[in-house]
Amino acid sequence: MRRRTQKHLVHFAIFFGILFLIIFLGRSQSNSKPFAWTTVRYRTTSASLPEPRGVCPGLTGSFKPALIVSRVAADGDPKWLDALADLYHLCVYIVDAPADASSTYLQVPANRGHEAMAYLTFLIDNYDNIPESGAVFVHGSRWAWHNDHKDYDNAALLTALNMSTALAPFGYHNLRCDWSVSTCSTKEAQPQGSMETYFQAVTEPWNARAVSDTALPRALAILFGGDEYSMAKSDERLLMSRTDAVRSQCCAQFVVSRDRVLQHTREEYVALRQWLLDGRDDIVAAEHLQKSKAAPSDDRVSGRILSYVWHILFMPRSVSDVQSGTADGVNLERLNYMACPSADECYCRLYGRCNLEGCTTPGRCHGQYEVPPDFKLPKDWAATHSYQNTFQP
Known part of the structure; x- marks a missing residue:
């Protein structure tokens, strides 16, 4: 056989080998x-x-929904919350305040995982007193780009929020309706375990979204598999495949019923918070093995991973699960369906904005919400919009 022919055969073998690998990795x-x-x-x-x-304080026996607020000093003046006290029982956590046993502010063990540390601390320390009317979990800033309102006003959203209809379908609902900056649309988001996401995380290590998406499959396996995952890393019931995708709304603001909270034990919330705490940078070398299983030390990554976890925790495991043969697990197709209702349905159910025009796609109703340039509001936004004291949506 000629040397040139041998060379061509080798090239063909390599080409078809790579083609087979691509087809194998991308198979449905x-x-x-x-x-x-x-x-x-x-x-x-x-x-x-x-x-x-x-x-x-005072949560025991409260008939109002609890409003759990995760604040940082940079969120500015918290007085906007005072006007919501007639509707909600306020539970405000200052996550970047120094530890002080005499402080009247609710405190967290560490400033980790962004809003997740305050949310989990509330669930742990108030587990037996979740109001019958449910709980709402929000960030501490009134004005923020991710608030699903024409003026990005969280006060208006919380005033208009209808708790009973929001909780009626599943006992959990994200406060966002518009699908932008979410993983609800298959056209805008890749499966978290895909090769494309992995390579993006490697080539763009500053991209917190790509890095956290790549870390999500292993994090879910560790959180829900525990030591069993360490012993059987090939367990398909814990690990997502390269084509599996967890769809969810952004940005970790949601409403949840008491029943959905209590479908997990207090110890589970403790374990989830310890996953965050064990990933701190100050973990000593002797605990390296534990840290390797814990949350990434970068809060942008660990916080975003947990933004995928809330609806996994709180969506119901109902009779339909038993009928479909998934009583012992989470049906991902069903989970994704529940997590991403259409925008027009969501606006009507949560905020009473019904029969909207311009709802040409499932994920958007024109005129209701727009992502601001560079995901930032002007620095004078609060001052120029402070006249809106009635909080009308």
Whole structure:
């Protein structure tokens, strides 16, 4: 055989080998299998747990929904919350305040995972007193680009929010209706375990979205598999495939019923918070093995991972799960369907904005919300919009 012929054969073999690999990696896989994402099984090696400094005063027996607010000093004046006290029982956490046993502010063990630390601290320290009317979890800034309102006003959204209709379908609902900056649209988001997402995370390590999406499959397996994941990393009921996608709304503001909170034990929320705490940069070398299983130390990554976890935790595991044969797990197709209702349906159910015009796609109703340039509001936004004291949507 001529040398040139041999060379061509080798090139053909390499070409078809690469082609087969691409087809294999990109092959379609069913996401109807049940995932074992039902119980948080992460185990910490920490010798002690944080003291309970997040007990919300007066919550016991309250008939109002709890409003859990995760604030930082940069959020500005919190007085806008005062006008909401007639509608909600306020539980405000200052996550970047120094630890102070005499402080009247609700405190968290560490400023980790953005809003997730305050949310989990509330769930842990007030587990037995979740109001029958449910709870709303929000960020501490009144004006923010992600608030689904024409003027980006969270006060207006919370005033208009209809708790009963919001909780009626599933006992959990994200406060956003517009699908922009979410993973609800398959056209705008890649499966978290895909090769494209992985390569983007490698080539753009500053891209928190790509890095957190790449870290999500392993994080879910560790959180819901615990030590079992370490012993059986090939468990398909814990690990997402390269074509599986967790669809969800952004940006970690939601409403949840008491029943949905109580479908997990207090110890599970403790474990989830310890996953965050065990990933701190100050973990000593002797605990390196534990840290390798814990949350990424970068809050932009760990916080975003947990923004995918809330609806996995709180969406119901109902009779329909039993009928479909997934009572022992999470049906990803069903989960994605519940997590991403159409925008027009969502606006009507949550905020009473019904029969809207311009709802030409499932994820958007023109005139209701627009992402501001560079995801930022002008610096004088609060001052120029402070006249809106009635909080009308």
